[in-house]
Amino acid sequence: MVYVLSRVMQLETVRLWHKDTDLQGCDVIVLPGGFSYGDYLRSGAIARFSPIMEPVIAHAQNGGMLMGICNGFQILTEAGLVPGALLRNVEQKFICKNVYIRPQTDRSPLTAALDLQKAYKIPVAHAEGRYYADEATLRQLNENDQILFRYCDASGQLTPEANMNGSIEHIAGVCNAERNVFGMMPHPERAADEALSNTDGRALFESVVAKALQFQS
Numbered sequence: 001m002v003y004v005l006s007r008v009m010q011l012e013t014v015r016l017w018h019k020d021t022d023l024q025g026c027d028v029i030v031l032p033g034g035f036s037y038g039d040y041l042r043s044g045a046i047a048r049f050s051p052i053m054e055p056v057i058a059h060a061q062n063g064g065m066l067m068g069i070c071n072g073f074q075i076l077t078e079a080g081l082v083p084g085a086l087l088r089n090v091e092q093k094f095i096c097k098n099v100y101i102r103p104q105t106d107r108s109p110l111t112a113a114l115d116l117q118k119a120y121k122i123p124v125a126h127a128e129g130r131y132y133a134d135e136a137t138l139r140q141l142n143e144n145d146q147i148l149f150r151y152c153d154a155s156g157q158l159t160p161e162a163n164m165n166g167s168i169e170h171i172a173g174v175c176n177a178e179r180n181v182f183g184m185m186p187h188p189e190r191a192a193d194e195a196l197s198n199t200d201g202r203a204l205f206e207s208v209v210a211k212a213l214q215f216q217s
């Protein structure tokens with residue numbers, strides 16, 4: 001994530017440690033993927049109590065942009081910053097592969113600049129990626145246009161096979177009601193460099209940067 005933000009996107013990037021208590025004036029906060037506390041209890045369930053989360057939550061409550069990828073998304077759900085939960089994949093296995101996702105709305109910093117008809121090829125690498133929300137929450141997510149991505153096939157169709165982890169309504173990413181906090185399970189930072197022969201993920205970062213600049217001006 002740091003490589004893509006600093007080298008590919010050419011952004012001033014600050015690494016914040018989980019024990020830090022100061023965001024050092026960062027405009028956009030990114031909770032990256034990986035394994036926090038060995039995924040004990042549930043992925044993200046312990047990291048959500050890290051000291052850094054206090055200023056991160058305050059940043060989000062003040063309208064600041066906050067993005068969570070994979071384990072970062074799990075931390076966002078555990079902290080109640082976005083609705084829903086991430087359960088074990090339906091086949092109970094870690095899945096690491098390229099999948100396709102289609103943006104569902106352009107009303108979020110993460111998706112504003114994306115093509116709503118395009119299937120973006122982005123890898124997933126998770127064991128607890130099955131998005132779940134109860135009926136009332138799902139209704140709200142749909143009514144408020146908070147569903148950012150759905151798993152699809154290469155042509156953008158929502159086929160059952162495309163939904164490899166068993167997420168409810170194929171959901172791969174959501175935002176909060178205020179739209180400044182957004183999370184997704186696939187890893188756009190693993191598809192943002194020419195060397196990886198796939199730069200589909202770059203468009204998501206470009207979208208966030210464009211929105212962040214608007215935000216400031």
Ligand SMILES: NC(=O)CC[C@H](N)C(=O)O
Pocket residue numbers: 032033034035036039043069070071072125126127128129
């Ligand atoms: N790539 C990741 O962020 C993995 C998230 C988490 N450790 C899981 O396996 O579900």
